[in-house]
Amino acid sequence: MISGKLKILEHALLSMGRRKQKNFAIIAVYTLTVATLASILFLTQSLRTEARNVLLDAPDLVVQRLAAGRHDLIPNHYAEKIGQLPGVGNVTPRIWGYYYDSLKKVNFTLMGIGPKERDLQLFSGELPKTAKQCALGNGIAKAYGVELGDSLVLVDSQNRTLLYEITGLFDHQSNLLTNDLILLTEPELRRFFNLPADRATDLAVQVYNQREIATLAKKIKYELPDTRPVGKTEILHTYDTVFNWRSGIMLTVFVSALIAFCILAWDKATGISAEEKREIGILKAIGWDTTDVLMLKFWEGLAVSLSSFLLGSSIAYLHIYFYGASVLTPVIQGWSVLFPEFQLTPAIDLYQIFVLAILTIVPYIACTVIPSWKSAITDPDSVMRS
Amino acid sequence: MILNPGILALLFGSTIAFVMLLYAAGLGVKILSRWDPQSSSEEQLLLERKTYLVSTIVNFAFGFEILSGLLFIYTVEDIHRLFIGAMCATGALNANQIGWLALLIKIILFFAAALWVHFNRLDQRAEDTPLVRPKYLGLLLLTPLVGLDLFLQYSYFTGLQPEIITSCCGSLFSLGNDSVASELAGLPAKPTMLAFFLIAGSCLIIQTLCLASKKAIFRYLLFVNALALFFISMASIVSFISLYIYQMPTHHCPFDMLQQNYAFVGYPIYIGLFTGTLFGLIPGLSQPLKKIASLKREIDKYERRWLLLSFFGIVIFLLIVAWPILFGPFILLGY
């Protein structure tokens, strides 16, 4: 039983090989469709993973101050008040801000580094110790074409041009966060942005028990009504929602491309050549049943699907991870066009592959059902009558 | 509404399956009204050929339903992060009332489609195809079920509000809640375990009896027993089997075991249970068909295979389930 059925598969592969031109067109278009959909899925997936990795090291709770509904600097003494709440570990005031370089047209994050922060992963060199030193992310080093030991030119809030010696670089493989990051010492950053000494940008709060985060957030809000505590999980699920939504929208757009492809597939499957029709007639005449021909057609369809699927997803993989998603990045990243370019770390999970398979193989097989049936019911005596 | 690639694939695929089944149902109506096995007209020949198309479409839909059942669970698993408080798929299913209903319809659809495919095959082996009418009437029932499946999935996913704080499996299955799921979790472990092993044991005994004897009564008993075993097994997975697999006294989630963390052990468990149940139902359902001579021959030829499939499905299920209970370090009944 098995051997016979396998023989039909073998014959399907053989006859596909014999009809290269016909199959080439369909496989090419199919591959392109798969590659497009796969690129969207892979890109979203790795952005999600990047975001999740960033947030892995993020503080459990970030407390910002709101003034007139807008983000404002937070007084340092809030930190002591929060630190006294039960269940709270360290409370660290953080100093950071954005810096826009009009020449390079890129946005950076400038962050002050206090004496405690020594746990950031450096690719090479060391963290800045004096006011004249800095460490930077890979994206910035690329944007300016600078290396370790070179100098970085920045213009401060008083419009003075300052030179900083680069003492450290962040890891190549590093993520979204460090890619556009410049670290200065904390006093230097306060001077750079002209910030008051008793205020910070926000407070990073460590919470011992993860289940208590929501409760603590409520308490902080109650004690300090002008603050806005933001939990790590909240950020995480916001990111997820946004990425899901964006890729969903993109996919919906491309599903129309998928439908166009299905029409092509239908058309190709319907228009079988006289030669092919003769062959099916012969098979029917020598004892093949309709079911056997349907099986043959099914194997053919599956072989086309699987080869296009593998080819298409490999192309998408190369596109996203080796060519930096050059085609898609501007569309899907959206808000981050101002970021320096960065390399995505391959992050593919089986779920995405499975989704992709259902999204592309199911409609193709569905499109070929009726045409296959039409050719499978060829009269067995058609060969005798011709 | 949440727009996620998995949701899109589910809705897109289910729509395709539904449209195809509608078409098949249309053919079915035509076949039902004009079928005449005595006629050698060209119309009858065309109808005969159309039955191939209907079979192919239902086979396709059946294959898709299996995949979509898996995709549904994976997707629910994937989107649980969007719900504050949802720790796994259970939390996401709980986010509105339709989630569990959609899953239930998927399970029913799996069995219904499997049985249709099965009886179709049986019928096609008989020269006089005696089951044409019941089969196509069945198809007319199967089609709305696929439509319902699509509708429920659509309502479930569009009704999702990611902001809603849902309970995670910890709290859904914790004993204080009065949903069906928590009632299952709240079943006292010892009697549930006793009932589970009793019914599973009797199932194996009846299967052995069916293999040894041709008596109809054993087939009907097996049918009832397999059905009972399916429900009690589902309840048991939530109630105590999951606890042994996760080795945690409060983790009742029936889906987590499909994940890599638990070595995908959920797959053999569910495959064993579903295969065992399906092939346990089939001999009982086929028994009345033995009155038809052409079918009796075919049933007699394959019945042994069905019984063995059912037997081994349940044995695999039982072995995997019983292993951690008998040999694992986790002890539930001592509490």
Next chain:
Amino acid sequence: MAALIQTEALCKIYNRQRPDEVQALSEIDFTIEQGEVAVLKGPSGSGKTSLLSLIGGMTRPTSGSILLSGNDIAKLPERFLAGIRRKSFGFIFQQFNLLRDLSVRDNILLPLYPTELKTAEMQKRAGEILESLDLASKQKMKVRQLSGGEQQRAAIARALINRPQIIIADEPSAHLDSKLTEELLAILTRLKTEGKTIIIATHDPSIYQHELIDRSYLMHDGSLVEAEQL
């Protein structure tokens, strides 16, 4: 002893109740015994091919019955007819009808794919038949590279691979010269001595006058007009 094949009042109408309706066969009573060779004579369009398709289970009659070893196959569903074609009949067509881009060996294996035979058994049978028809050296070649005689033998090999009881040949000598026709007749004679039942439709005298023929039927306008037992 019952006849191997017996048709009673066999009728075939194509495109019934349509303007292009054709009565291909009417009231055919045809009989052949096990191990016999029968020939259907008659001009083209007289219904020889239609009768062969009906007997060979390729299509169903409009009315009448076809008894194959006593069982009526006239009303069987198509999928059972396929099984009968596969098990009981070997077909040799006028145009050879081989798949031109496949090798000889793959061509002759085709009828076995839907069966439940093991691959090793299939290959064994193919080897034996290729050997007996002197095609062993050509088995890897594509059919389109073969000469007419070799194609003819490949077509016969394909008809024999499923070890049929009955061989049906439709104008087998239409594309053969006299030397190849003799070769064909030699093969048919050998098959007869092996006990096969053979039905040939032809208007080639070198075939229907050959000594191996046991029965001869003359067809005209869809009817059997003359039957003689030789």
